[in-house]
Amino acid sequence: MGFSYGKVQSVRQNFQQAIYYYQKACDLKDEMGCANVGVKYYNGQGVKQNINTEKWYHGKT
Incomplete structure (x- = not known):
């Protein structure tokens, strides 16, 4: 659903x-x-861009 x-x-x-x-x-x-x-945080799409949060989500993969 999120992909859509x-x-x-x-x-x-x-x-x-x-x-x-x-x-x-x-x-x-x-x-x-x-x-x-993580990609949404990295690109600032729908959220304020935040590289630390992006790294945290990518660390969960």
């Missing part, structure tokens, strides 16, 4: 919604979910 919101596939692009679902996946130990949240 983050990549515009039949839904309106919404980075905050994408991050919400990516974080849910990360909480369930899904490595791609953690990596995708």
Whole structure:
């Protein structure tokens, strides 16, 4: 679901919604979910850019 919101596939692009679902996946130990949240923090998409937070999420993969 987060992929759909983050990549515009039949839904309106919404980075905050994408991050919400990516974080849910990360909480369930899904490595791609953690990596995708990290990418959003790295690029500042839907959240304020924060390299430390990005590194933390990528460290969970």
